[in-house]
Amino acid sequence: MQLQISDFIDLLEREFPEINKGVLKEDTVIEQVIEMSSMNALILISLVKTEYGVSLHAKDLLQAKTVRDLYDIILSRQ
């Protein structure tokens, strides 16, 4: 079954407790809710690999502006 963006949003909310529930939408600019620090980059890379089997690069995190952008990258590599 294809990964649904709503499931991806749920996962991000669980892993980043600093994000209030319901704040993240498809067009949310990631940097406005998750500071792209080196720690958060590691968390995201680990999360996407263990949950979806997809390996993200630092440049993916730079290119993906919105939640939708990141979701599309993951989907394209599944």
Added chain:
Amino acid sequence: MIYTLIEGIEIAGLSACVPSKVYDNSTYKWISSKEREKFIRVTGIRFRHIADKKLTASTMALHAAKKLIDDLNINSKNIGILIFVSQSRDYYLPQTAALLHRELGLSSDAFVTDISLGCSGYVYGLATAASLLKKTNSSYALLLVADISTRTTPYTDKTTFPLFGDAAAATLLRKNSDAPPIYFTYGTDGDHYEAIIIRHGMFKHGVSPKSFKMKHIAPGIYRHKLHLELDGSQIMHFSITTVVESIKKFFQQLNINQQEVDFFIFHQANKIILETIAKILKIPLQKVPINYDRFGNTSVASIPLCLVTELSRVLNTEQNKLFLSAFGVGLSWGNALIQTDRIHISEISYI
């Protein structure tokens, strides 16, 4: 896949030495308390042992070596091979192994050399020492590994300062015709050499006033060209792709059953890397001993230090099948499978 299979060689004993001074990352005021809390939670690294300015890696290695040699009651003249793996050597030249040779009173015709490697270095050092011992008329080989990473990670760089601790370890190998085979595999990816780098100080750029100019790289990151640079995301990507694939290949192509391994000892990079690797490979965490929480990333010494601090009782009293996976600077990696049978583990020393 290139591999080395060595029969008739076993580990006789291990020892380790760390500086007695301890740094608590929860006191690292360069970053906010929120950042400190997150750092410790994500990396798992709370305490690190830090060498003071006068302590050398060779001194720590010597301490570990002497303890092991004394504990095992070995005549140092019977150690015909000495290998020192470090990126914290005493001098530009001569090789630090020559100084260790002198201090340990080894025979003048021993094979003695440095190997310049970091986090992957223990597996490479073990493979080199074991291979040489197999084909040399020496009773023992002594592998010494040591790094003082904290000397190149400034307080003003939040991406490196809180990660590393300093340590040394000694491994004594001996011949035993009944010893089960040891397997080694290797890997290097020079395309990503810049992921872990100190740019100045050697022949590419030398040392000049420019080398010491502090630069503001990003918020909380100030360093100069003789300081360590780490690309955390690149290293994470490397660990969960290249390193994981190398481990899968190791078990598949050598036809070894991963389930039969008693313990998986990874280079103690940090919690998020190790737990991600273990999760991908479906390795239960009870089989993955760690000590990064109390020692940080101790570079080349991290695997033997972990064996000493976490597995001394089982290694002393039982037979064990150990999988070692070391990875880092280069980028490079090495994996090994070694079976031990009641080996001597010296008590950890503090200096």
